Amino acid sequence: MKIIVCIKQVPDTNEVKLDPKTGTLIRDGVPSIINPDDKSGLEAALRLKDQKGAHVTVISMGPPQADAALREALAMGVDRAILLTDRAFGGADTWATSTTLAGAIKKMDYDLIITGRQAIDGDTAQVGPQIAEHLNLPQVSYVEGMEVDGQHFIFKRMFEDGYHRIKVKRPCLITTLQEMNEPRYMKVGGIFDAYREKEVEIMTLADIDVNLEHIGLKGSPTKVKKSFTKGVKSAGKVYELAPKEAADLIVDKLKEKFII
Amino acid sequence: MDINAYKGVWVFAEQREGVLQKVSLELLGKGRELAETLGVSVTAVLLGDQVKDLAQELIYFGADEVLLAEDAMLKLYSTEPYTKVFSRLVKERKPEIVLFGATALGRDLAPRVSARVHTGLTADCTSLDIDEETKNLLQTRPAFGGNIMATIICPDFRPQMSTVRPGVMIKLERDESRQGEIITCPTDLEPADMNVEIIEVVKETKEKINIEDASVLVSGGRGLSNKENFVILDGLAKQLKGIVSGSRAVVDAGWIERDRQVGQTGKTVRPGLYVACGISGAIQHLAGMEESDYIVAINKNASAPIFDVADLGIIGDVNKIVPALEEALKQAKLKEA
Amino acid sequence: MDFNLSKEYIMLQRMYQEFAETEVKPLAEEVDETEEFPVETVKKLARYGFMGIPFPKEFGGEGGDVLAYAMAVEELSKVCATTGVIVSAHTSLCATPIYEFGTPAQKEKYLVPLAKGEKLGAFGLTEANAGTDASSQQTTADLEGDEYVLNGSKIFITNAGYADTYVVMAMTDKTKGNKGISAFIVEKDTPGFTIGKKEAKMGIRGSATCELIFENCRIPKDNLLGTEGKGFRIAMQTLDGGRIGIASQALGIAAGALEQTVNYVKERKQFGKPIAAFQNTQFQLADMNTKVEAARLLVYKAAVQKQNKMPYSKEAAMAKLYAAEVAMEVTTKAVQLHGGYGYTREYPVERMMRDAKITEIYEGTSEVQKMVIAAHLLK
Numbered sequence: 001m002k003i004i005v006c007i008k009q010v011p012d013t014n015e016v017k018l019d020p021k022t023g024t025l026i027r028d029g030v031p032s033i034i035n036p037d038d039k040s041g042l043e044a045a046l047r048l049k050d051q052k053g054a055h056v057t058v059i060s061m062g063p064p065q066a067d068a069a070l071r072e073a074l075a076m077g078v079d080r081a082i083l084l085t086d087r088a089f090g091g092a093d094t095w096a097t098s099t100t101l102a103g104a105i106k107k108m109d110y111d112l113i114i115t116g117r118q119a120i121d122g123d124t125a126q127v128g129p130q131i132a133e134h135l136n137l138p139q140v141s142y143v144e145g146m147e148v149d150g151q152h153f154i155f156k157r158m159f160e161d162g163y164h165r166i167k168v169k170r171p172c173l174i175t176t177l178q179e180m181n182e183p184r185y186m187k188v189g190g191i192f193d194a195y196r197e198k199e200v201e202i203m204t205l206a207d208i209d210v211n212l213e214h215i216g217l218k219g220s221p222t223k224v225k226k227s228f229t230k231g232v233k234s235a236g237k238v239y240e241l242a243p244k245e246a247a248d249l250i251v252d253k254l255k256e257k258f259i260i
Numbered sequence: 261m262d263i264n265a266y267k268g269v270w271v272f273a274e275q276r277e278g279v280l281q282k283v284s285l286e287l288l289g290k291g292r293e294l295a296e297t298l299g300v301s302v303t304a305v306l307l308g309d310q311v312k313d314l315a316q317e318l319i320y321f322g323a324d325e326v327l328l329a330e331d332a333m334l335k336l337y338s339t340e341p342y343t344k345v346f347s348r349l350v351k352e353r354k355p356e357i358v359l360f361g362a363t364a365l366g367r368d369l370a371p372r373v374s375a376r377v378h379t380g381l382t383a384d385c386t387s388l389d390i391d392e393e394t395k396n397l398l399q400t401r402p403a404f405g406g407n408i409m410a411t412i413i414c415p416d417f418r419p420q421m422s423t424v425r426p427g428v429m430i431k432l433e434r435d436e437s438r439q440g441e442i443i444t445c446p447t448d449l450e451p452a453d454m455n456v457e458i459i460e461v462v463k464e465t466k467e468k469i470n471i472e473d474a475s476v477l478v479s480g481g482r483g484l485s486n487k488e489n490f491v492i493l494d495g496l497a498k499q500l501k502g503i504v505s506g507s508r509a510v511v512d513a514g515w516i517e518r519d520r521q522v523g524q525t526g527k528t529v530r531p532g533l534y535v536a537c538g539i540s541g542a543i544q545h546l547a548g549m550e551e552s553d554y555i556v557a558i559n560k561n562a563s564a565p566i567f568d569v570a571d572l573g574i575i576g577d578v579n580k581i582v583p584a585l586e587e588a589l590k591q592a593k594l595k596e597a
Numbered sequence: 598m599d600f601n602l603s604k605e606y607i608m609l610q611r612m613y614q615e616f617a618e619t620e621v622k623p624l625a626e627e628v629d630e631t632e633e634f635p636v637e638t639v640k641k642l643a644r645y646g647f648m649g650i651p652f653p654k655e656f657g658g659e660g661g662d663v664l665a666y667a668m669a670v671e672e673l674s675k676v677c678a679t680t681g682v683i684v685s686a687h688t689s690l691c692a693t694p695i696y697e698f699g700t701p702a703q704k705e706k707y708l709v710p711l712a713k714g715e716k717l718g719a720f721g722l723t724e725a726n727a728g729t730d731a732s733s734q735q736t737t738a739d740l741e742g743d744e745y746v747l748n749g750s751k752i753f754i755t756n757a758g759y760a761d762t763y764v765v766m767a768m769t770d771k772t773k774g775n776k777g778i779s780a781f782i783v784e785k786d787t788p789g790f791t792i793g794k795k796e797a798k799m800g801i802r803g804s805a806t807c808e809l810i811f812e813n814c815r816i817p818k819d820n821l822l823g824t825e826g827k828g829f830r831i832a833m834q835t836l837d838g839g840r841i842g843i844a845s846q847a848l849g850i851a852a853g854a855l856e857q858t859v860n861y862v863k864e865r866k867q868f869g870k871p872i873a874a875f876q877n878t879q880f881q882l883a884d885m886n887t888k889v890e891a892a893r894l895l896v897y898k899a900a901v902q903k904q905n906k907m908p909y910s911k912e913a914a915m916a917k918l919y920a921a922e923v924a925m926e927v928t929t930k931a932v933q934l935h936g937g938y939g940y941t942r943e944y945p946v947e948r949m950m951r952d953a954k955i956t957e958i959y960e961g962t963s964e965v966q967k968m969v970i971a972a973h974l975l976k
Contacts, residue, residue, distance in 0.1 A: 191612060
């Protein structure tokens with residue numbers, strides 16, 4: 001069985017702070033991590049490697065620094081790591097990103113493609129399904145459990161109020177939830193291997209099958225018009241009110257903040 | 261692509277087991293507003309099996325027309341049959357805007373459709389507007405873990421597609437006098453389109469007890485006076501769809517289990533909403549919750565440190581305010597429903 | 598000369614930290630409170646390669662080096678000094694002498710499972726009347742046919758009772774003093790070998806510290822490590838290396854206490870402002886940080902010297918002497934800066950201060966380290 005796991009290196013958004021004076025994001029010193037949903041997908045693949053001898057390839061589209069995320073995957077135990085990097089890929093939205101990744105994956109053998117449901121820096125949940133469409137594969141998203149059944153997989157596909165168990169023939173694509181498992185740590189020896197014995201293969205525009213018009217900023221249907229911060233957080237207002245008025249005020253504020 | 265050939269606002273009417281999802285009605289409300297700005301009509305797209313009855317409801321909630329596609333293969337949601345039918349309708353009828361609820365279903369279908377019809381899709385929008393000059397849809401969404409907001413446009417492709425966060429848009433009052441047209445559309449599905457097999461459908465109402473995963477925490481402290489009083493938090497938590505947690509003092513006093521303790525010696529939490537009820541805010545406690553997105557503090561002591569980290573502070577008797585708040589939330593919900 | 602860690606060490610450090618934060622830290626308080634050996638943690642440590650870091654892969658190790666090992670003990674000790682010493686005693690005092698002095702057969706039989714973490718190791722040198730004066734060994738080993746017969750007892754043995762493999766020193770020839778000491782590999786459950794009383798300790802309370810008792814304990818002749826009479830040299834060289842482990846533990850305790858304190862002073866308010874705003878706090882923290890960093894440089898240097906097969910006995914002694922003193926000083930200051938809370942078990946600095954003390958004592962007291970350093974200086 002051959003599995004391809006798509007991972008993204010993301011800033012740990014839990015560690016991102018706002019500058020209290022300017023209200024802008026402080027990105028310096030924010031650690032880069034493997035996106036949590038992707039890491040659970042990676043763990044799911046590694047368990048199939050442990051149990052069924054699956055061959056696991058991990059691929060990441062990103063800048064050269066994404067090398068560290070791929071080395072981490074190698075240290076966790078994947079067989080092959082590919083960095084898909086080229087200036088031409090920059091500025092891509094989900095449509096162009098999925099097109100680029102599909103262009104690379106097209107050239108590879110696989111029974112299962114795994115992506116995380118969504119990345120914590122974008123939260124779009126779009127790249128997985130869009131890759132599936134570009135590759136004309138069945139997709140199952142929001143996966144929290146999986147079994148192998150001969151040439152089929154059975155996935156536990158979560159909804160807000162329950163789940164479906166879905167049987168799919170290979171090959172297919174799934175998007176995984178962080179809740180699916182607890183990813184393993186890297187192994188000490190795995191880290192040495194990742195840097196001293198193994199390689200991260202580089203793929204560039206020249207190596208993939210893609211229409212130049214469909215990648216990067218130019219190939220992106222959506223554009224960012226502007227971005228802004230929600231404002232500086234500081235100690236809020238304190239009111240002294242009768243119970244009823246206080247309750248109404250809280251309800252109004254929660255509505256204002258879309259909390260209820 | 262001649263973008264001027266695309267007209268009208270579409271809303272994907274998400275139904276599951278014959279029940280319309282609330283977000284779809286919210287989107288009809290927003291869709292109407294956008295359509296009126298643009299001078300076009302609002303279309304609800306309803307896919308399912310024997311769901312005709314819902315079409316009329318969609319009109320009552322603001323749709324000018326309903327595209328109804330019924331097929332046994334559309335009974336339960338499955339990506340390919342839904343994508344095929346929806347994408348074909350988009351290609352044939354060319355809407356300029358398509359809105360989906362950002363649900364576990366909508367976020368599966370929308371990207372697949374956007375890839376098939378080759379257009380942009382913006383996820384999880386919290387605000388939608390029309391640019392006065394260009395008439396483009398301005399799609400605003402949180403990004404970077406909610407730390408920043410971004411406004412996204414899709415200027416050169418149509419339709420402009422968005423998924424929208426449930427609970428953000430306001431639905432219209434149900435109005436039985438509203439008129440609209442129901443158009444039945446062929447699905448043209450073939451057996452091969454069902455490329456997966458749904459072997460089991462399970463309903464479950466999950467009750468989370470891991471306070472670290474909760475999006476809403478109602479947390480109690482010694483200000484609640486005693487164990488008997490502490491239970492008033494349960495009702496409030498229920499209204500807010502949250503769970504109850506507590507300070508070290510109340511855990512030590514046995515009012516609540518230890519696995520629900522917030523603070524340096526308990527758990528560090530970061531919910532979307534943290535309601536601190538009768539918690540003074542010892543630093544050990546603050547260290548465990550100050551990163552919460554929105555903090556409401558209720559305490560009778562005006563100089564309690566909890567007010568330093570609260571977004572909204574109420575000075576008063578927690579034992580009276582909590583029941584009042586529970587009631588106010590109930591009323592607010594009744595109004596909405 | 599480059600003081601920056603290369604990419605693989607940075608990644609190792611991150612992995613150690615993630616593991617320590619998630620798997621070790623949550624148990625630290627309980628391990629201290631209950632004095633229970635963290636059996637499950639040791640299994641997890643084994644799974645991720647912590648038990649064989651500096652050994653080549655052919656012997657079941659991780660193919661790493663002494664620096665990677667020292668950093669692991671440091672990161673574990675930052676959150677739980679008990680866990681740090683378990684790894685240190687296992688690696689430095691048991692697996693390492695077998696790796697350095699064992700025959701191919703001994704390495705295959707004993708080092709491989711130790712390095713894989715399938716077996717846990719311990720080391721027995723100290724006796725009731727032979728502490729710093731290690732040459733006054735009373736335990737004897739007499740060759741009878743194909744077997745050595747061990748008699749006597751060892752005290753203060755880390756990992757005792759939980760370890761499977763013990764490297765034990767005993768006199769094969771009492772007339773020769775130091776040169777009459779030999780080293781042996783003893784398996785647990787060998788008839789005549791029992792575990793005696795467990796010590797109740799001030800710190801590192803989850804680490805098992807017990808007596809080893811040998812009563813006509815017969816072990817195969819093949820379990821002699823090195824040759825007869827070489828035991829003292831093996832012990833001394835082993836302790837040289839062990840000091841790097843303990844120095845790393847001390848460094849970790851100090852660094853952990855500093856981290857806790859930095860967080861605390863930013864939150865704790867007195868006179869209307871965080872105590873971090875007071876100059877006394879700042880000066881204390883500056884001293885603490887400087888000393889921790891100096892200790893780190895000494896520890897890492899000793900580790901690299903050993904890895905590069907350069908003389909490291911003096912460096913290891915300096916690292917241990919200094920890191921242990923820094924651990925004691927920094928944890929004491931940490932408690933002070935925490936005020937009354939620091940003296941309670943609500944905050945971990947209280948435990949850290951108790952844990953720190955042993956680093957000035959075991960694997961050679963600070964005074965022994967000074968003897969070693971001075972001897973190198975004056976030779």
